[in-house]
Amino acid sequence: MGETGWAYELREVSFAYHPTHPVLHEITLGIPSGSWVSLVGPNGCGKSTLAKLLGGLLAVNGGTIDVEGTRLDRESVTKLRPRIGMVFQNPDNQFIGATVEEDIAFGLEGRNLPREVMVNRVREYADKLKIGHLLKKHPAELSGGQKQRVAVASILAMEPGIVIFDEASSMLDEKARGELLAILRDMKRTGRYTMVSITHDADEILASDRAIVLGGGTVAADLTPEELFRDEVLLADCRLIAPYRIRLQQELKRRGVPLPAGWGPNGEEEADL
Amino acid sequence: MRNKLLFGRSIDTGSWVHAVDPRAKLTGMVLYLIAIVAVGSWPALVVAAAFSVCYMLSTKIPLKYYLKAAKPLWVLMVFIFVVQCLTVDSGAALWRIGSWTLYSGGVSSGLIAAFRMGLLVSFTAILTFTTTPGLLNQGLSGVLKPLRRVGISSERLTLMMSIALRFIPTILDETHKILKAQAARGADLKELPWKEKGRMLVSLLVPVTVSAFRRAEELVLSMESRGYTIGAPRSEYHLLAWTARDTWFVVSYVLLAAVAVAYRLI
Numbered sequence: 001m002g003e004t005g006w007a008y009e010l011r012e013v014s015f016a017y018h019p020t021h022p023v024l025h026e027i028t029l030g031i032p033s034g035s036w037v038s039l040v041g042p043n044g045c046g047k048s049t050l051a052k053l054l055g056g057l058l059a060v061n062g063g064t065i066d067v068e069g070t071r072l073d074r075e076s077v078t079k080l081r082p083r084i085g086m087v088f089q090n091p092d093n094q095f096i097g098a099t100v101e102e103d104i105a106f107g108l109e110g111r112n113l114p115r116e117v118m119v120n121r122v123r124e125y126a127d128k129l130k131i132g133h134l135l136k137k138h139p140a141e142l143s144g145g146q147k148q149r150v151a152v153a154s155i156l157a158m159e160p161g162i163v164i165f166d167e168a169s170s171m172l173d174e175k176a177r178g179e180l181l182a183i184l185r186d187m188k189r190t191g192r193y194t195m196v197s198i199t200h201d202a203d204e205i206l207a208s209d210r211a212i213v214l215g216g217g218t219v220a221a222d223l224t225p226e227e228l229f230r231d232e233v234l235l236a237d238c239r240l241i242a243p244y245r246i247r248l249q250q251e252l253k254r255r256g257v258p259l260p261a262g263w264g265p266n267g268e269e270e271a272d273l
Numbered sequence: 274m275r276n277k278l279l280f281g282r283s284i285d286t287g288s289w290v291h292a293v294d295p296r297a298k299l300t301g302m303v304l305y306l307i308a309i310v311a312v313g314s315w316p317a318l319v320v321a322a323a324f325s326v327c328y329m330l331s332t333k334i335p336l337k338y339y340l341k342a343a344k345p346l347w348v349l350m351v352f353i354f355v356v357q358c359l360t361v362d363s364g365a366a367l368w369r370i371g372s373w374t375l376y377s378g379g380v381s382s383g384l385i386a387a388f389r390m391g392l393l394v395s396f397t398a399i400l401t402f403t404t405t406p407g408l409l410n411q412g413l414s415g416v417l418k419p420l421r422r423v424g425i426s427s428e429r430l431t432l433m434m435s436i437a438l439r440f441i442p443t444i445l446d447e448t449h450k451i452l453k454a455q456a457a458r459g460a461d462l463k464e465l466p467w468k469e470k471g472r473m474l475v476s477l478l479v480p481v482t483v484s485a486f487r488r489a490e491e492l493v494l495s496m497e498s499r500g501y502t503i504g505a506p507r508s509e510y511h512l513l514a515w516t517a518r519d520t521w522f523v524v525s526y527v528l529l530a531a532v533a534v535a536y537r538l539i
Contacts, residue, residue, distance in 0.1 A: 055498055078502065086498035093488045094495035098406030098439055105510035107499035112508045119510075136285075136405075140442040154499065 004069040007033045007162050007194035008054060014062035015049055023049045025217040026063065033068070033161070036188050036195040038205040038225065040238050041214035047198045050214065051166045054196060055086045068161065082111065085155030089167040091147035092139065100126070100142070100150050101135040107158045125157040129183065145176025152183055162194045163187070169201050181207060202229070202243040213238060283405045286333040289518070291403045295412025297519035298400050304526035305396050308533035309389045317536055318388055324529055325395050334402050342398040343391055350387040357383030410435045411511050429503065440488065448481050 008031040016022040023046040039047045052058040056077040065072040097103030108118045126132045129149045169177045187193050211228045213221040229242040364378030410431045417427035
């Protein structure tokens with residue numbers, strides 16, 4: 001965890017792939033260590049670009065990014081990268097090893113860790129992600145959800161403090177999406193990770209602590225997920241639909257039906273429905 | 274798709290051949306190649322085939338798997354046979370069509386060349402059936418280490434090869450999907466004449482290539498985010514240890530190659 005209490009501090013961050021087409025314009029925000037933030041917004045608003053900037057995969061054109069108190073730049077990126085893990089959209093395109101265990105071990109080999117440490121780490125995180133029985137499998141023998149679990153295990157095995165999920169659930173079916181969300185919730189519970197989710201998934205946004213809405217290359221709104229799902233204009237701008245339980249809750253409220261005490265929208269009371 | 278591709282897939286039966294160091298297997302493969310290229314007669318080839326079958330049986334993998342592995346390459350074997358028949362003009366004339374004559378020497382050398390190809394495929398199958406891709410890469414990296422002296426990084430070379438191998442089923446799968454999408458829009462490759470098939474393949478090549486580049490870009494991002502740096506020291510997940518068994522394995526192939534070369538010289 002960062003000494004400053006901030007995982008990320010962005011000051012007037014700007015970025016353009018081409019000088020005439022800026023993608024991000026003077027973004028200023030802070031992400032506290034140990035929190036879970038969702039980055040939302042319509043397609044093309046620069047969410048994935050911001051994720052790559054946060055992951056040190058792109059360099060800012062203007063402004064600064066501090067990661068756990070250290071300025072992220074060309075010199076520090078190699079040192080900071082082990083602190084940041086990224087899970088991408090397509091599970092197929094991030095599977096580097098020929099088998100599950102080799103894929104989990106790929107990042108560890110780069111850290112030059114002794115073999116015993118790698119074997120233990122691979123086993124530990126494969127078990128945590130419930131893929132221990134798949135260690136010898138080739139990616140072509142796995143489902144999309146299993147591949148995404150492998151991707152998460154590969155990142156967590158490197159024991160980063162920050163994990164960025166760049167639309168990690170968008171190519172998964174409903175069941176696999178639910179499984180990934182459960183993993184994210186478990187990660188949140190440990191308190192060991194700062195998590196940034198770039199997502200269109202309402203349940204994932206709702207499970208996070210905070211939603212940052214990007215629009216027009218800047219931060220259009222910075223609010224709690226509950227506030228986001230109450231704001232119909234923002235929802236329409238982000239092309240989002242509130243989860244069923246929120247819509248039900250709002251409809252019940254609108255009709256004057258009293259709700260049980262503590263019956264909130266954060267998903268924990270889903271079973272009560 | 275991958276289920277159809279038996280070649281290049283490891284099958285773990287726990288045999289002693291599985292436990293042989295991949296560097297020994299790769300060395301054996303090179304020696305075997307020398308042996309079958311050196312011999313040009315049927316008795317010598319039968320000895321090489323018997324040698325190969327002995328190793329196949331030792332792997333405890335049913336022989337039908339080896340036949341299945343060689344199956345996709347039958348076109349190549351037929352091609353080799355036909356080329357020999359068309360170009361070799363020694364021996365007795367067997368058949369005459371216009372100005373072209375089929376000679377017994379052509380048929381004989383065609384059969385030998387196709388048989389050699391079959392033997393090579395079968396041995397390569399022994400290698401891939403009994404070695405996981407990761408171990409194979411590490412073995413290859415070990416065998417290619419001397420290339421460092423001429424400025425070629427064996428690790429980079431084997432990483433490239435392993436990624437290429439890893440993505441073959443993915444790209445084949447994608448090609449299959451694009452073919453189906455084209456068929457759904459009325460352009461079924463199976464039903465088109467050969468000329469049209471050729472055109473269709475070009476239009477297939479563009480989306481597949483674009484997709485391969487996109488995948489490559491995402492893969493690079495994934496590798497970078499996992500701290501991959503070109504040329505940086507890396508530890509190895511699989512540890513290779515050379516034992517007496519590996520030495521004997523290589524010795525058996527040295528003997529085979531030596532006998533084959535001596536037979537050729539004599």
